[in-house]
Amino acid sequence: MSEYIHHDKDRISAGLVAKNYFTFAEPPEEMVLESGARLSPVVLAYETYGTLAPDRSNAILVLHALSGDSHVAGYYSPDDEKPGWWDCMVGPGKGIDTDRFFVICANVIGSCMGSTGPSSINPATGRAYGLDFPVVTIGDMVAAQKALIDHLGIERLLCVVGGSIGGMQVLEWCVRYPERVVSAIPLATTMRHSALAIAFNEVARQSIMADPNWNHGDYYEGAKPALGLAVARMIGHITYLSDESMRLKFGRRLQDKSDFSFNFDADFQVESYLRYQGRKFVDRFDANSFLYITKAADYFDLGKQHGKGSAVKALSKARARFLVISFTSDWLYPTYQAREIVKALKKNGRDVSFCEIEAEWGHDAFLIPGERLPMLIHGFLERVYHDRA
Amino acid sequence: MTGRDNSMRYDLQIIASWIEPGSKVIDLGCGEGDLLQHLIARKGVQGTGIEINEEKAARCIEKGLSVLQGDINAEVHDYPEGSFDYVILSQTLQQVYQPDALIHAMLRIGRRGIVSFPNFSHWQMRLQLLFSGHAPVSRQLPYQWFDTPNIRVITLKDFRKFVHDVGLRILKEAAIDTHSEDRYGSIVEWFPNLRATYGIFMIGAKGGA
Numbered sequence: 001m002s003e004y005i006h007h008d009k010d011r012i013s014a015g016l017v018a019k020n021y022f023t024f025a026e027p028p029e030e031m032v033l034e035s036g037a038r039l040s041p042v043v044l045a046y047e048t049y050g051t052l053a054p055d056r057s058n059a060i061l062v063l064h065a066l067s068g069d070s071h072v073a074g075y076y077s078p079d080d081e082k083p084g085w086w087d088c089m090v091g092p093g094k095g096i097d098t099d100r101f102f103v104i105c106a107n108v109i110g111s112c113m114g115s116t117g118p119s120s121i122n123p124a125t126g127r128a129y130g131l132d133f134p135v136v137t138i139g140d141m142v143a144a145q146k147a148l149i150d151h152l153g154i155e156r157l158l159c160v161v162g163g164s165i166g167g168m169q170v171l172e173w174c175v176r177y178p179e180r181v182v183s184a185i186p187l188a189t190t191m192r193h194s195a196l197a198i199a200f201n202e203v204a205r206q207s208i209m210a211d212p213n214w215n216h217g218d219y220y221e222g223a224k225p226a227l228g229l230a231v232a233r234m235i236g237h238i239t240y241l242s243d244e245s246m247r248l249k250f251g252r253r254l255q256d257k258s259d260f261s262f263n264f265d266a267d268f269q270v271e272s273y274l275r276y277q278g279r280k281f282v283d284r285f286d287a288n289s290f291l292y293i294t295k296a297a298d299y300f301d302l303g304k305q306h307g308k309g310s311a312v313k314a315l316s317k318a319r320a321r322f323l324v325i326s327f328t329s330d331w332l333y334p335t336y337q338a339r340e341i342v343k344a345l346k347k348n349g350r351d352v353s354f355c356e357i358e359a360e361w362g363h364d365a366f367l368i369p370g371e372r373l374p375m376l377i378h379g380f381l382e383r384v385y386h387d388r389a
Numbered sequence: 390m391t392g393r394d395n396s397m398r399y400d401l402q403i404i405a406s407w408i409e410p411g412s413k414v415i416d417l418g419c420g421e422g423d424l425l426q427h428l429i430a431r432k433g434v435q436g437t438g439i440e441i442n443e444e445k446a447a448r449c450i451e452k453g454l455s456v457l458q459g460d461i462n463a464e465v466h467d468y469p470e471g472s473f474d475y476v477i478l479s480q481t482l483q484q485v486y487q488p489d490a491l492i493h494a495m496l497r498i499g500r501r502g503i504v505s506f507p508n509f510s511h512w513q514m515r516l517q518l519l520f521s522g523h524a525p526v527s528r529q530l531p532y533q534w535f536d537t538p539n540i541r542v543i544t545l546k547d548f549r550k551f552v553h554d555v556g557l558r559i560l561k562e563a564a565i566d567t568h569s570e571d572r573y574g575s576i577v578e579w580f581p582n583l584r585a586t587y588g589i590f591m592i593g594a595k596g597g598a
Contacts, residue, residue, distance in 0.1 A: 323450065342457060346467040351437070353450045354457045358443055375451045383453030 002240050002277070002364045003067070007083060009369075014049045014074035014084070014091040014098050019114055021045055022106075024147045027123075031144065037134030041123075044148050045070045045114025046106035049090060050098035052154070057388055059154045060096060060381075061145065062086065062105040063162030063169040066236070066293050067285055069113035072105040073098075088369035095374030096381065101158065106148055108141040108169075110293050112286035115144075119220060119286045131217035136292060138165070138300040142172045149180070156182055158388060159381060160320075163187035163366040164333070165293065168300045171341070174318040175306045183384040184320040185377060187366045188330050190337040191311050191344075192301040197332055200239050201294040204232035208287045217288050229287040230278030237277050242329035242362030246270060311344040318345070322352040323380045325373065327365040353380065397423050399567040399574035400505050400587050404477060407503065407561060407591060408432055412474035415439070415499065417461040418481040422449035429454075439464045462486070465494045473499035480587075482506040483530075483539040489555050496594055501560060505589040508564070510544035512583050528568045529586050545581055545588040552592055561591035 022044045025031035030038040047070045052059060062072050064085065073090035075083055089095045090103055107115040110133070118133035125132070149157065160173045160181055167189025174184050190197070211228025213219055241249070254260075255272040266272040307314030322345055326338035335356050345352040357372050359365035366373065397405070401424045408414060410432045416425050419438030422445075428434040438456040440446040446458035457464055461478075462485065476499035478491070483506050485491050495502040507529035514525040524534045532539065545564060552559050564581030565588075567574025577585040 321455075339459075343467045346457075346464075347469065349469055349472060351455050352457065353455050354459065355447050355450055356443065356458055357447075372447055376447055379451035379453050386453070 002237060002367065003085065003280070004364075004367055008087060008091065012091055012093060013087065016078070017047050017049060017071070017074040017076065017084075019045050019047055019070060019076075021114065022148050022151055024144075024151070031140075031147075033134055033140045034137045035135055039109075039116065039134060041116070042109060042144055042147075043114070043116045043120070044106045044109070044144055046104060046148060047071060047084075049073060049103040050101055052102040052152075056154050057156070057158060058100060058385065059102045059104060059149075059152075059157050060159045060161065061149065061157050061173075062090065062096070062103060063145075063160060063166035063173075064105060064108065065162070065164035065166045066290070066297070067281070068107075068166070069111070070105045070107045070115075071113075072103065086367065088367075089374055089377070095377040096161070097378065100385070101381070104149070104152070106145055108293065109144045110136040110141065110289060110296060112289040117286065118217065118288035118292055128220035130220065130288060133288070133292065135295060135299075137296050138168045138172050139176060139305065141296065142169050142176055145169070145173075146177055146180070156180055158384060159183045159185060161185035161187070161377070162189075164189055164363065165297045167333075168297065168302075171302050171315075172300075174320050174322075175302065175314050178317050178319040181318075181320045182388060183322070183380070184318075185323045185325070185380065186338075186341060187325045187373075188327055188333055188338075188363055189341075190333045191303060191314075191341055193298050194337070197239075198298045200235055200332075201298055204235045205291050205294060207231040207235065208291060211287075214287060217291075219287075224282065225287045226282045229282050229285065229290060230275075232287075232290055233281040233285075234274040234278045237274055239332045240362055240364040242331060242360065244329050244360045245362050245364075248360060249273075311340065312347045315341075315344045315350070316348045318348070318350060320350075321384060322350060323376065324352060324354045325366070325376065326354075326356045327359040327361070327363070328356060329360050330363045330365065332363040396572065397427055399571055400479060400565060400589060401427070402572075403563050403565060403576075403589055404479060404503050404505065405432070408434065408475055410434070413472065414475045414477065415468075415473045416477045416479070417465060417495070418478065419445075419449060419454075419456060421445050422452055422454045422456060424477070424479070425449070425454050425456075426452060462491060465491065465498060468498040470497055471500060475499060475501050475503055477503045479503070479505045480507065483541045483543055486540070488541070488551070492555065492557070492592070496557065496592070500593065502592045503589065504548075504592065505587055506543050506548070508545050508582070508585050508588050509542040510546065510582050511586055515583075527586075543588075545585060548588060548590060552590070556595060557592050558595045559590055560593050563589045565589065 026041040030040040071084040073084040073087045107113040122129040167186035170186040208228040211225035214225035250270040303311035326335040416438040425436040449456035476495040517525040564577040564585030
């Protein structure tokens, strides 16, 4: 997912929020990961919005994508420069209405935005984990979130919602803890990566690992692999956009010049944009976390992990009501992959709605303010909330 | 027929009156979901729909209906056998490429099918062709030959024969006189093939309920 800074045009916002931390699997306890590796302790950074109803029936878990964090909406301080990453969707009166619902978002394990990941201190050595951090899966991320939901005393989530890698977590929640999920909204996502998606991730990872500063993941006391991570991010950005959105946004326009430079400066606007996005990302994201989370996404295969190779069988475990959404110009997770989810749900007789939203913004479309998506989510949630008993 | 919802198209009112409370229903080509909404509110059915148009499918979902955006000919296939009590195809048959395949698919996923279509053998159509020599254009079939989505012309008699030929059975039928988006109309008892603007049929497998 890209980063967008959209202050709400009507100044409607979830307001000031604070990041909380939940620690579990503290020694001598351990969290056993899907790989068999053990992790202890585990910290989750999370934020909540709105008020939990006395009967705890209005909780919605938002799941973020690759570079996201727990800061889904609102501001940390009055002079904060940018709101949370899905401020256009989460807030009073918005698609996910914080006046009605209690919204929770936690940073995934393996990330670097407050939850335990490769940049956290390894208690065994007193230094950052680096590559000693165990490879985590989408299932592990979800298992950690479930510990948080247990801790918050929420028996059933009214909805789990997320796009991209967040959508994978949505699907994982539905089959791993079916009795805990009333409804689910997987957006712009897939049950497993295509070779194309894995290929882009691999090129991005290679870019990080080819940076001499990467040093096999051991760089926390020296210079960061900034160039490698920046190029990785540039590759990501290409996949988040689309031919159409790039044509509209940049075309072949030149950046601050009227003719070619005849050297290797950024001549085109698209080059300048990608360089800027790459540089900006380095300041806030950890290269090893990028490796771990993209690997988790590549490993994700709902049918293989939960249905002996069959997506239909995997989703037979699900009990939720579904709203599946794809976007016409998303070439990272094209509509046919969303339709596979829909098909498997239909075969299981599950209640499912599906809409392919006409959008030019590619994979990132779910993050961009618009009318359609909030209206769909709002209508779906109203019905689910009404029928919850 | 009591409890009819006059805010809905007349043919849909008739279809609704045929559906037993609490049943499971799928509406193929559900538009903005008027019939589904009515059936859920008035009859407590479990309803779902398929609609190819994004705008209309989105309207349905915004209303809280379970609707899939997609092509009915493709989407009809993935449901388990006997998933529904009624499979509805209203005012769409005349646009379907393979009606026999679709009707069989409908009766695979559901116990009964309900099909409605504009009757091409209405006397006004006959007279138009006879006297003007032009392909008939009516309020029910308002298109010129070159811009019509309707690729088939169907009469009540043709449909009865078709149902018989493909090995199915008509369980119920109504010939009605109404206009395309009209909320009012009447049942045609006499000479329906001549006087009805629409036909509505409930069909099932031979020997089935």
